[in-house]
Amino acid sequence: MMTPRLNLCAATAIVSLCLTACGGQTNSPDKSAFSAPPPNQAQGAPVSFNGARNKYRITLNGTSVSVIDTTGAEPARTANLTDKLSFTDVSVDLSLSAVLAQSTETQLRSLIELYIAFFNRVPDAEGMHYWLQQMLDGKSLSQVADSFYAAGKLYPDLTGYSDSLSNAEFVKILYKNVLGRSGSSAPTVTEIDYWANDIQSGRQSRSSVVIAMLASARSLVNDPSVGWVTRLLNNKINVGRFLSIEQGLSYLNPNDNISKSIATAALITADDTEQALLGLPVEDSAFSLSKTVPSMPSLNSVTAGNASLTLNFSAPARNGGSPITSYNATCSVNGIATTKSGSLSPIVLTGLSNGSSYSCSIKALNNQGESDASNALTGTPTNSSSSFKLTSSAGVDGAAMAADYTCDGTGSSIPLSWTNAPSGTKEFALLMTTLPGDGTTKWNWVLYNIPATTTSLSKDSFGVGVTGVGSDGPIAAYQAPCSQGPGAKVYTLTLYALSSSPTLPSSGAITGSVIRDAIANITLASANINLSFTRTAMTGSSAACVMVRNSLNASNTGYASVSCDANYAYVSSLGIANHTMMNGITATNLQVPTVQKFNGAYGWKIPLNPAVVATTTSAVDGPIGVAINGVPIFNPCKQGGCQNGDTKVLGELDICNGHAGRADDYHYHAAPTCVMAAKPSSYWDTHPVGWALDGFAIYGYNNADGKVAPRDSICGGNTDTVSNGPGGYAYHVTDASPYVLSCFRGTPSPDLANQSSKYSPMRQPPVTPFTVSNMTLSTDPSDGYAVLQFTSAKTFVTNEVGNDSYTNLAGTYKIRYKTLSGADLAAALAVTKNVGKSMCWAFQFQNASGTTTQPNITYCR
Numbered sequence: 001m002m003t004p005r006l007n008l009c010a011a012t013a014i015v016s017l018c019l020t021a022c023g024g025q026t027n028s029p030d031k032s033a034f035s036a037p038p039p040n041q042a043q044g045a046p047v048s049f050n051g052a053r054n055k056y057r058i059t060l061n062g063t064s065v066s067v068i069d070t071t072g073a074e075p076a077r078t079a080n081l082t083d084k085l086s087f088t089d090v091s092v093d094l095s096l097s098a099v100l101a102q103s104t105e106t107q108l109r110s111l112i113e114l115y116i117a118f119f120n121r122v123p124d125a126e127g128m129h130y131w132l133q134q135m136l137d138g139k140s141l142s143q144v145a146d147s148f149y150a151a152g153k154l155y156p157d158l159t160g161y162s163d164s165l166s167n168a169e170f171v172k173i174l175y176k177n178v179l180g181r182s183g184s185s186a187p188t189v190t191e192i193d194y195w196a197n198d199i200q201s202g203r204q205s206r207s208s209v210v211i212a213m214l215a216s217a218r219s220l221v222n223d224p225s226v227g228w229v230t231r232l233l234n235n236k237i238n239v240g241r242f243l244s245i246e247q248g249l250s251y252l253n254p255n256d257n258i259s260k261s262i263a264t265a266a267l268i269t270a271d272d273t274e275q276a277l278l279g280l281p282v283e284d285s286a287f288s289l290s291k292t293v294p295s296m297p298s299l300n301s302v303t304a305g306n307a308s309l310t311l312n313f314s315a316p317a318r319n320g321g322s323p324i325t326s327y328n329a330t331c332s333v334n335g336i337a338t339t340k341s342g343s344l345s346p347i348v349l350t351g352l353s354n355g356s357s358y359s360c361s362i363k364a365l366n367n368q369g370e371s372d373a374s375n376a377l378t379g380t381p382t383n384s385s386s387s388f389k390l391t392s393s394a395g396v397d398g399a400a401m402a403a404d405y406t407c408d409g410t411g412s413s414i415p416l417s418w419t420n421a422p423s424g425t426k427e428f429a430l431l432m433t434t435l436p437g438d439g440t441t442k443w444n445w446v447l448y449n450i451p452a453t454t455t456s457l458s459k460d461s462f463g464v465g466v467t468g469v470g471s472d473g474p475i476a477a478y479q480a481p482c483s484q485g486p487g488a489k490v491y492t493l494t495l496y497a498l499s500s501s502p503t504l505p506s507s508g509a510i511t512g513s514v515i516r517d518a519i520a521n522i523t524l525a526s527a528n529i530n531l532s533f534t535r536t537a538m539t540g541s542s543a544a545c546v547m548v549r550n551s552l553n554a555s556n557t558g559y560a561s562v563s564c565d566a567n568y569a570y571v572s573s574l575g576i577a578n579h580t581m582m583n584g585i586t587a588t589n590l591q592v593p594t595v596q597k598f599n600g601a602y603g604w605k606i607p608l609n610p611a612v613v614a615t616t617t618s619a620v621d622g623p624i625g626v627a628i629n630g631v632p633i634f635n636p637c638k639q640g641g642c643q644n645g646d647t648k649v650l651g652e653l654d655i656c657n658g659h660a661g662r663a664d665d666y667h668y669h670a671a672p673t674c675v676m677a678a679k680p681s682s683y684w685d686t687h688p689v690g691w692a693l694d695g696f697a698i699y700g701y702n703n704a705d706g707k708v709a710p711r712d713s714i715c716g717g718n719t720d721t722v723s724n725g726p727g728g729y730a731y732h733v734t735d736a737s738p739y740v741l742s743c744f745r746g747t748p749s750p751d752l753a754n755q756s757s758k759y760s761p762m763r764q765p766p767v768t769p770f771t772v773s774n775m776t777l778s779t780d781p782s783d784g785y786a787v788l789q790f791t792s793a794k795t796f797v798t799n800e801v802g803n804d805s806y807t808n809l810a811g812t813y814k815i816r817y818k819t820l821s822g823a824d825l826a827a828a829l830a831v832t833k834n835v836g837k838s839m840c841w842a843f844q845f846q847n848a849s850g851t852t853t854q855p856n857i858t859y860c861r
Helices: 012-020 096-100 107-120 125-136 141-152 167-179 191-200 204-218 227-246 254-266 274-278 512-519 544-554 822-829
Strands: 046-048 056-061 064-071 079-080 085-088 089-092 247-252 298-305 306-314 326-333 336-342 347-350 358-366 377-379 389-391 416-419 427-434 440-450 486-500 525-536 561-564 568-572 604-607 623-627 632-634 658-660 666-668 690-692 698-699 773-779 786-792 797-798 806-808 811-820 839-846 852-860
Touching: 064 544, 089 125, 096 125, 096 227, 096 416, 107 125, 107 204, 107 227, 107 254, 107 525, 125 141, 125 227, 125 247, 141 204, 167 191, 167 204, 191 204, 204 227, 204 811, 227 247, 227 254, 227 274, 227 377, 247 852, 298 358, 298 377, 298 486, 298 525, 306 326, 306 358, 326 347, 336 347, 377 525, 389 486, 416 486, 440 512, 440 822, 544 561, 544 568, 544 698, 561 604, 604 690, 632 690, 822 839
Parallel strands: 046 085, 389 525, 632 666
Antiparallel strands: 056 064, 064 079, 085 089, 089 247, 298 306, 306 347, 326 336, 326 358, 358 377, 389 416, 427 440, 427 486, 486 525, 561 568, 568 604, 623 632, 623 690, 658 666, 690 698, 773 786, 786 811, 797 806, 811 839, 839 852
């Protein structure tokens, strides 16, 4: 929790600002603080163009500019630096350059900060022009702040300000705008009262509190727990600087200036400005009305060595209009700083003290000066004779890895081993990153809560630790490298030894940047290895592979990824849907849905070049394909063949036509209706809902023309023309058995014959299938356990290990189960019978009143 900051008016650097904030009030609020400023008298007549700003290239030529229509629709034109360029979406205030030449960096930054603090918006060029001129004419920052607040009260619906606004409510708005604290990170009553009491007592005005809180935000830059506050503020400043000062942009009317600049600010996070920048109406990033210092770079990792620290970092999002000339890396301990310059990442600082914890950051330099410091990370140099070391059978440090670990192969995760973890290690975290051509950090693998007893991860590691979301989300999985640019790309795998478990947000995706920030202050040591890959065959980008990948991207009921070699698409998933599961089943053997190892080389193999063959292959039982959400599709028969019954007819399927099988695996036996419900029914006429194991696509009920799909007497498909799938043959779902297909018209992948190797049952079926009612699967919010609840009208007998039995009278029961992690998982895997396994679940069996009906037990696979 952030504690209240000291009264910053006592700080010498801002005493004058705090004092003068008490004066400078005006009786006629100036709306230009929030919307459009008065016309700039020095500005020439607008030079109008017929297209949007991003269709033109602007080049500075001394005291004039040339404007070229990149589409060729208009001839090149010249304008003076006193003119305003008017496009169909925005204007460019060229006359701002004269004011910028007279303004200091402090004035520019302070003014942008006021826009952020009062309105949580980035400034437009015309507003900056007006207020910079006011400051050059003698108006103080405090007086400008007073004008901003007065203007904000004229727009209460947008700002929340009004004459009746309490001091406490005003402070809450500032915490949100300046410090990014709202919702779960909202300020405490104590924090609010600190500032509100200052205003109430007259020690500060509302405007001076804004200035003081901005100073407080800047002071947090090296705080490992709340340094994100400074990064968020700096990122908003950098985007505001780019839009208004570098590009000179304003929208064409006050409403757009307000609403669009607020929307831009809302896209900025402590770790990312890219989404905000992509939304701006300009692609001509080479143009800059005024050259400035770069935006701050991003420090990705600090790796310890013998008396040394290696800093890996990403280039800043903006270079300020001038090339980056160098970077300054600084690591400090006890007030003593060690700095080293370099032109590229990484930078290695040597001569450090082993065993001392250093706080490190990076600054970028161009010919205008030095950027703000990056986020701070800690590192502790360690004697190399006992150093923490990470290795891989995929290659030595700096070697090229095989295509199998990328989207041009099976997409398998990289095998790793490590030694000499520091004493006191409670768990590990792993981050795999690369730096694409745009200089941003891309996260390929995010893995945390790795037990301290772990010393390796196998190829296609499964169940060890918790997987976060990489940059190609939303799937929480290893995201195989699949660079789009030419040449070799270097992938850095960094393993962190942690002194405790990281504190993570209770909601939202756990991304690489979230883990990086959460472990910054609990990292005992880190070790890394760099592996490279150059795409040559590009099988992961083949037309057939992209067709499968695009179909998977349409799912919002579970997520799968795909990598491709020359022959197969490997569909990787956990085999779990995020739609309702198990609800409505009336006959069951009490298996439950759990995640499965369908990743990398264990993914579902879908032939990329299917062809109709003369001899069909039967589909007696087991998997026949995979839905686009990564959940397998089985034929309708019970295990052993259709003579044992149709699962749908027997009532063994839920409302989505799925259930849990003998490996506690979830799969469909008929049309995956809940997957299809997420789109209009006509969508599935032309888009696959799944893929059969022979490589042909599975569509909805109709052909591409919207008519009910005919089914031939061979395998139940047809040869009609399809979209978004391979030609030659296609399957369509129906509501009549066999629901999808009766045989394979093409040659199935090895997964059909080897289906038993895809599953690893962790227990015997606990009961012979029997009749139930009111079955539901939910999550207990109090402890995270999944709860399978059902009612039986008759007595039934269950078992836990096969040779025991438990008699249960008629009534309602609950099977509660939960995936183990951390110390609980380590303890379970230490049991002799679980050697060689990687994932465990705790099971509890209760009746409706919560009474235990059979012993709790842990199952592992």
